[in-house]
Amino acid sequence: MDYLYLYDNFWALTVTGLSLGAIYALIALGYTLVYGVLQLINFAHSEVFMYGTFAVSWVLLFVGAHANGSLPQVIGWFAMALVAAMLMSCAIALLLERVAYRPLRRRHAPRLVALISAIGASFALAEAMGLRDRITGWVGLDDVLHRYVFNARENIGTPDIIHPEAVFRLFDYRVTNVDILVITSAFVMMVLLDQFVQRSRLGRGIRSVSQDPEAAALMGVNADRVIQVTFALGGLAAGGAAALYMFKIGVSRYDVGFILGVKAFTAAVLGGIGNLRGALLGGLLLGVVENYGSALVGSQWKDVVAFVLLVVILLLRPTGLLGESLSGARA
Amino acid sequence: MNIPEAVRPSTVRANLSASPKWLKLIFLVAAAAFMYALPILEPPIISTPDTEFAGVLFTVTTYVLVALGLNIVIGYAGLLDLGYIGFYAVGAYTVAVLGSEHGHLSWLICLPIAAVVATLSGLILGAPTLRVRGDYLAIVTLGFGEIIRLTAINSSWLGAAFGISDVPKPPSVHLFEVPHLVWNRGVASVDLSNKSTFLEFGVIDSVPYYWLGLTMVILVLIADRLIKDSRVGRSWEATREDENAAEVMGVPTFKFKLLAFAMGAFIGGLSGGLYATVNSFVSPASFLLLYSILFVAAVVVGGAGNRWGVIVGAIAVAYLPERFRGFTDYRVMVFGIALIALAIFRPQGLLPPRRTVRARKLPGGAIEGGGLNA
Numbered sequence: 095m096d097y098l099y100l101y102d103n104f105w106a107l108t109v110t111g112l113s114l115g116a117i118y119a120l121i122a123l124g125y126t127l128v129y130g131v132l133q134l135i136n137f138a139h140s141e142v143f144m145y146g147t148f149a150v151s152w153v154l155l156f157v158g159a160h161a162n163g164s165l166p167q168v169i170g171w172f173a174m175a176l177v178a179a180m181l182m183s184c185a186i187a188l189l190l191e192r193v194a195y196r197p198l199r200r201r202h203a204p205r206l207v208a209l210i211s212a213i214g215a216s217f218a219l220a221e222a223m224g225l226r227d228r229i230t231g232w233v234g235l236d237d238v239l240h241r242y243v244f245n246a247r248e249n250i251g252t253p254d255i256i257h258p259e260a261v262f263r264l265f266d267y268r269v270t271n272v273d274i275l276v277i278t279s280a281f282v283m284m285v286l287l288d289q290f291v292q293r294s295r296l297g298r299g300i301r302s303v304s305q306d307p308e309a310a311a312l313m314g315v316n317a318d319r320v321i322q323v324t325f326a327l328g329g330l331a332a333g334g335a336a337a338l339y340m341f342k343i344g345v346s347r348y349d350v351g352f353i354l355g356v357k358a359f360t361a362a363v364l365g366g367i368g369n370l371r372g373a374l375l376g377g378l379l380l381g382v383v384e385n386y387g388s389a390l391v392g393s394q395w396k397d398v399v400a401f402v403l404l405v406v407i408l409l410l411r412p413t414g415l416l417g418e419s420l421s422g423a424r425a
Numbered sequence: 426m427n428i429p430e431a432v433r434p435s436t437v438r439a440n441l442s443a444s445p446k447w448l449k450l451i452f453l454v455a456a457a458a459f460m461y462a463l464p465i466l467e468p469p470i471i472s473t474p475d476t477e478f479a480g481v482l483f484t485v486t487t488y489v490l491v492a493l494g495l496n497i498v499i500g501y502a503g504l505l506d507l508g509y510i511g512f513y514a515v516g517a518y519t520v521a522v523l524g525s526e527h528g529h530l531s532w533l534i535c536l537p538i539a540a541v542v543a544t545l546s547g548l549i550l551g552a553p554t555l556r557v558r559g560d561y562l563a564i565v566t567l568g569f570g571e572i573i574r575l576t577a578i579n580s581s582w583l584g585a586a587f588g589i590s591d592v593p594k595p596p597s598v599h600l601f602e603v604p605h606l607v608w609n610r611g612v613a614s615v616d617l618s619n620k621s622t623f624l625e626f627g628v629i630d631s632v633p634y635y636w637l638g639l640t641m642v643i644l645v646l647i648a649d650r651l652i653k654d655s656r657v658g659r660s661w662e663a664t665r666e667d668e669n670a671a672e673v674m675g676v677p678t679f680k681f682k683l684l685a686f687a688m689g690a691f692i693g694g695l696s697g698g699l700y701a702t703v704n705s706f707v708s709p710a711s712f713l714l715l716y717s718i719l720f721v722a723a724v725v726v727g728g729a730g731n732r733w734g735v736i737v738g739a740i741a742v743a744y745l746p747e748r749f750r751g752f753t754d755y756r757v758m759v760f761g762i763a764l765i766a767l768a769i770f771r772p773q774g775l776l777p778p779r780r781t782v783r784a785r786k787l788p789g790g791a792i793e794g795g796g797l798n799a
Contacts, residue, residue: 135563194765203772206505210725213718214764221758228754352714356567363564394579401568405554408565412557 100389105267107385113273113342115381116280120335121358122365122373123287124187124328130304130368131324134205137212138194140355141219142187142329146336147346148223149182150175151252152242161254171255175340176279180333187329190215191322199321216351224348249345256341276338283334287327288370296323304368353397360404366414375415460639464632465621466606479621479631481747483703485740486638487696492723492739493645493732494692499721500730500778501658502685503665504555505563508570509720511550512690514712515543515573516697518583521707524593526584532593536698543694544687551686555679570717577709588708592701594626595637626702634703641699645692649732652688661685726767728774737775 100107121143128136159171194215198208222229227246230236236243256275260268291297299320302310311317339354340346361380365372380400387399407415444452464479472478491513498506519539523530530538554565577583600623604615621632652658663671664678672678701707719742727738746756767775 194768197769198772201769201772203768206499206725206729207768207772209505210722211765211768213722214761214768217761218758218765219761221755221761225754225758356564356571359564360568363561392579395575398572398575401572404568405565408557408561409553412561 096390096392100386103267103389105265107389108382109264109267109269109273111382111385112378113276113381114385115361115378116277117335117339117342117377118354118358118361118380119374119377120280120283120331120338121354122362122377123284123331123370125359125362126365126367126370126373127291127300127324127328129362131300131321132195132208134195134208135212135359136190136328137209137355138190138216138219139187139328139332140351140358141216141223142183142190142351143332143336143339143354143358144220144223144346144348144351145186146179146183146333147340147350148250149178149333150337150340151250151346153178154252154255155241159253159255161257163255168255172341176334176337179337179340180330183333183336184326184329186219187325187332188322190219191325195321195325196318220348220351226348247348249347251345252340254344272342276342279334279338283331284370284374287331290327291370296320300324357397357400360400363414364404364407366416369414369416372414372416379415457643461636464605464635465603476747477631479635481744483631483635483638484747485743486635486642487700488720488723488739488743489642489736490638490645490696490699491693491720492727492735493642493649494689494696495720495724496729496732496735497649497652497661497685497692498689499724500735501653501661501665502682503661504682504685505721506566506686506689507563507717507721508566508568508573508714509689509693510712510714510717511566511570511573512543512547512693513697513700513716514570514577515546515690516540516694517701517707517711518577518589518697519543519694520698520701521589521592522583525591526589527582530593532595532702535593536695536702539698540691540694543697544691546694547687547690548683551683555682555686567714567717570712570714574709574712574714577712584708586709588706588710590706592705592707594702594705597626598624600624631703634699638699641695645695646732653732657681657684722764726764726774728777730778731774731776734774734776734778741775 121139124139124142125136128134128139153175154171157171157174159167163171190212194211195208198211224247227236227243230239230243256272258270258272261271261274262269291300299310299315300323302313302315303317303320307317310320357380358377361376362373363376364380365374365376380403383403384396384400387403388394388396391399464482467478491509494512495506495509498504498509516539519542520532520535522528523538524532524535550566550569554562557565577588578586583589603621603623605621607614621630624633624636626633626637660671660676660678660681663674663676664681668678700711704711723738723742724735725738726741727736728734742760746760749756
């Protein structure tokens with residue numbers, strides 16, 4: 095137990111924990127939304143995120159972004175990367191819903207089968223990315239796309255378009271512009287999503303289906319449309335998370351989704367699955383506690399700390415910290 | 426409307442259940458004898474051209490063992506366990522620690538201890554977590570599997586990332602030698618240069634290990650049958666179908682769930698110990714979370730709740746990728762696509778339990794589980 099290290103680096107650990115936690119929270123939104131509506135663990139959501147990180151990398155490669163851009167250039171690249179990641183993740187999420195979930199829903203398959211289908215989709219999507227050099231080779235595009243597909247099983251990076259610079263000091267830790275960007279953008283995205291679900295017509299549809307699918311259908315809510323929108327929203331959030339992840343960490347791989355997906359799901363359960371604000375709270379808490387824990391017992395135990403936290407919370411409060419309800423308010 | 430395929434009683438099953446008991450017994454004994462002889466016969470189509478056939482068969486038996494154990498947890502008791510690899514790893518590491526790293530106990534003592542330690546770990550994990558709801562159980566067990574692996578990586582006592590080598594072998598008894606067959610364009614001949622010694626647990630020949638594994642599979646199958654048809658099996662079924670109703674009828678559901686968990690862990694530990702024996706080496710890299718997912722896939726693909734179904738599933742998951750090694754790079758992708766296709770076109774699994782088939786005939790046609798409410 096290294097209390098001194100924790101004490102000395104308390105603010106550094108807090109801020110980096112918050113920015114990683116914000117990314118967990120954005121991914122967790124996708125799990126929580128789908129769980130709220132379908133009562134299903136969308137196992138392939140981690141792949142939705144992974145495709146987003148690749149979209150960022152490809153777009154920046156395509157426009158030739160580099161580390162020394164002027165301010166308008168950097169803003170343009172950032173916007174392009176964000177939009178590309180969100181579109182890509184949204185498209186993958188919709189594809190997933192169409193191919194792996196909708197046919198099962200039509201047949202009223204048991205939940206375990208939906209999980210198997212999702213696992214299959216997760217494998218197929220991850221491997222398709224890991225074999226992208228071969229797959230483009232089949233259609234004869236591997237020469238044209240060489241820059242994007244070579245070394246398909248290795249890490250893929252992005253240029254450091256936003257140079258981390260200290261903006262202000264929080265006690266003894268220099269908070270960088272990247273930290274601020276990640277935390278604020280994640281927060282803005284989550285507020286937008288929450289307001290969409292709380293206020294818009296489609297959001298009301300989502301909440302009604304999650305409360306009582308049959309009654310919602312009787313009131314004229316088109317369940318298929320609502321489920322599609324739910325997946326799309328989860329995909330958009332995961333895309334946002336992917337873009338922020340690439341600016342913060344900068345490296346991705348075809349199998350990067352797995353561990354992040356497990357963490358994000360943990361975050362969703364922590365806050366109370368099916369609850370949007372719970373996902374935010376769970377993500378931030380997980381990121382911070384994970385950092386404190388790894389400071390105390392060594393960084394190689396980081397994932398263990400996360401799971402132990404999950405087990406403890408589930409034992410003390412089985413519905414998560416904020417309870418399970420997509421509509422947020424609980425009586 | 427056409428009757429769904431699953432409703433029609435399968436003819437094999439109908440014929441088998443109609444035949445007298447002695448015929449059934451003869452059939453089963455003949456099938457078992459054929460299974461024992463399989464690595465000796467090396468039949469041309471099913472034999473694996475690129476890897477040693479007996480080795481592949483052994484891998485298949487460990488998967489079958491694991492699938493039978495996990496079937497108790499998922500199929501009978503209806504608990505989704507995504508961290509089954511954890512028990513497997515506990516079994517493997519117990520054998521390795523007691524027999525090589527921190528002791529020199531005989532294999533005959535190590536293996537039962539491994540199963541018992543795995544059972545204990547199942548009880549320790551199950552006692553607090555089986556009170557939480559089904560989906561949470563999935564994520565908690567997922568975490569458990571990962572914690573076991575990370576602990577193995579980070580503890581030098583457990584050999585850290587390098588693992589533990591020189592795991593003990595079972596004691597050998599030399600009784601007689603069996604020559605293998607060689608097939609040449611459909612004609613079999615005896616290959617006297619390639620022999621397996623009956624019960625010599627060496628380094629090169631995997632056949633005796635396969636026999637050992639197969640024997641365990643048969644023992645577990647018999648135990649499985651006895652338990653499933655007893656009061657315990659019925660209690661599991663009641664708990665799975667409706668926990669509240671079962672509790673009202675006087676079934677102590679928590680106790681029975683814990684029992685299912687412990688028995689699953691026992692079998693998982695056993696197969697893990699067996700795995701460590703054959704490889705004579707354990708390392709954290711062999712216990713990835715991916716395998717947990719593969720185990721669950723084996724159970725569900727075959728048909729959770731039917732012991733013959735999960736055996737078919739385990740064979741499909743373990744054998745097919747070995748048989749078609751030419752597609753090595755694509756096998757995970759093909760496997761993923763196959764899982765989706767299977768979930769869509771045959772959601773009840775390849776060989777569903779009979780009760781599900783019967784339930785389908787009931788008005789409403791709902792099958793167990795919440796289903797996708799939409």
